[in-house]
Amino acid sequence: MPMLTIDLLTVQVSGKTLLDQVSLQVQDGELLSLLGPSGSGKTTLLRSIMGLMPTQQGSLSLGEQLLASEGQSLVATEDRPFAYLFQEFTLFPHLSVKKNILLGIRDEEPAIQKSRLEELSELLGITPLLKRPIHSLSGGEQQRVALARTLVMNPRFLLLDEPFSNLDRQSKERLYRELRSLLRERGIGALLATHDQQEAFYFSDRLAVLADGEVQALGSPRELYHDPGTRWLAEFTGESLVLDAPELQRLFPHSGLEQGESFLLRPEDLRFLPGEGAWHLKSVDFHGFFSMLHLTHSSGTELQIPCLAAELPEPDLRGSVELIQPPRVLHS
Numbered sequence: 001m002p003m004l005t006i007d008l009l010t011v012q013v014s015g016k017t018l019l020d021q022v023s024l025q026v027q028d029g030e031l032l033s034l035l036g037p038s039g040s041g042k043t044t045l046l047r048s049i050m051g052l053m054p055t056q057q058g059s060l061s062l063g064e065q066l067l068a069s070e071g072q073s074l075v076a077t078e079d080r081p082f083a084y085l086f087q088e089f090t091l092f093p094h095l096s097v098k099k100n101i102l103l104g105i106r107d108e109e110p111a112i113q114k115s116r117l118e119e120l121s122e123l124l125g126i127t128p129l130l131k132r133p134i135h136s137l138s139g140g141e142q143q144r145v146a147l148a149r150t151l152v153m154n155p156r157f158l159l160l161d162e163p164f165s166n167l168d169r170q171s172k173e174r175l176y177r178e179l180r181s182l183l184r185e186r187g188i189g190a191l192l193a194t195h196d197q198q199e200a201f202y203f204s205d206r207l208a209v210l211a212d213g214e215v216q217a218l219g220s221p222r223e224l225y226h227d228p229g230t231r232w233l234a235e236f237t238g239e240s241l242v243l244d245a246p247e248l249q250r251l252f253p254h255s256g257l258e259q260g261e262s263f264l265l266r267p268e269d270l271r272f273l274p275g276e277g278a279w280h281l282k283s284v285d286f287h288g289f290f291s292m293l294h295l296t297h298s299s300g301t302e303l304q305i306p307c308l309a310a311e312l313p314e315p316d317l318r319g320s321v322e323l324i325q326p327p328r329v330l331h332s
Contacts, residue, residue: 003028003189004049004157009058011044011213018044020213021058026157029187031180033200036210037236042193044213046159049191050084051077062156083155085146085163091134097145098130104153120148123182140171147179151188158183158190169198176203197237201225209233225266231330234264241265241303242330251297252323263327267292270305270321274313277320284315295321 004026011019019041026032034042047053049060051073059069067075091100101120102113121127124144134142143164150158164172180203183190194200200207201221209217209224217224217233228234231242241264243251248263272281278298284307285292291312293305305321307313 003030003063004191005059005061006045006049007059007061009045009048009060010056011041011048011053012056018213019048019055022210022213022215023058024208024215024218026189026191029184029189031183031190031192031203031205033192033194033204033207034210035194035197035200035207037195040210041213042195042210043161045210046084046161046191046193049080050082050159051075051080052084081156082159083150083153083157084159085150085161087162087165091142091146091149093134095134096130097126097132097134097137100134100145101130101149101152104149116152116154120152124148124178140167140175143167143175147175151182155188158188160190160192162194162196165196172199173202179203209236227328228264229331231262231264234328234330239267239304241267243327247301248327250299251301252321252327254323262330264330265303265323265327266325267304267306269323269325269327270303271324272305272307272313272319272321274317274319277318279319279321281313281315281317281319284312286312 006022006024008021008023009019010017010021022041022045024032034045036042044053048055051067054071054073055068056071060067062081065075067073067080098117101117105113105116121130124147126141126144126148129137129141129145134145137145146163164175167175176199192200192203204221206218206220207224208215217228224233225237228237234240234242243263243265244261245263272279272293272295279295281293282296283294285294289309290306291309293307293313294302295305296302303321
């Protein structure tokens with residue numbers, strides 16, 4: 001049985017529909033990302049699940065417990081077994097790290113407080129910080145403290161609203177790796193709202209792609225990246241080259257595909273071969289262990305191809321481009 005069930009949920013504010021009959025099921029312990037551009041409904045959905053925003057239609061349930069139905073909230077926000085980690089985490093600067101973490105369980109027995117504090121501090125690497133004031137911490141350290149304060153309450157479900165958006169990518173990936181491991185160890189489910197495709201791919205078991213308050217696609221990160229089905233989803237989930245059948249045959253006459261409205265090629269589906277050919281290597285963007293080649297065909301078509309640093313060619317070469325993977329058919 002799914003842990004969290006969202007059924008035809010509709011949210012309207014001042015006559016504007018923010019969520020339009022959204023339905024999702026999130027399994028116990030599953031990590032699901034809500035991926036979409038600004039204004040797509042991600043935060044609205046999280047706030048509705050938490051009980052911070054009223055709904056007009058549809059229902060929310062956790063297991064057998066009905067939380068909201070047809071515009072009626074049946075369980076108050078403070079009684080819902082969720083924890084919400086906001087983008088703007090609020091820590092109290094006049095309190096120590098330890099006291100900030102324990103605020104949510106200050107009514108628990110001292111032995112329980114001590115046990116949870118020690119466990120989470122160790123897991124998140126903040127034990128040396130417990131006596132320090134909040135204002136003395138770096139941004140990454142503060143976000144670890146905010147995460148510890150959220151998890152110390154032993155929620156059944158964690159709601160994450162772009163909580164690490166202010167961190168650099170390396171710090172963010174390290175935190176998500178630790179968080180993902182911790183949630184799986186404890187069997188805690190999570191919903192992450194993000195507009196960052198790489199973040200969603202890295203964190204999630206499944207993705208729900210939102211746009212205009214509706215779920216446009218649902219599946220694993222690999223499924224939605226490799227076989228998006230539509231041009232919009234292909235372009236939203238990563239760098240893409242979309243070609244119609246005549247252009248595909250002109251650029252890649254041996255592709256073997258002629259039927260279909262349009263076709264998708266990802267950068268990693270292609271390889272540049274210096275030598276004779278209709279492609280011109282205009283420039284190279286160096287990114288460290290890999291780089292991105294920018295190429296132009298004699299017909300004017302442009303594309304990008306990743307290349308490992310050890311194999312990096314010099315700009316201003318001519319050559320050909322071969323297909324490593326067959327193009328995927330897009331339907332609209």
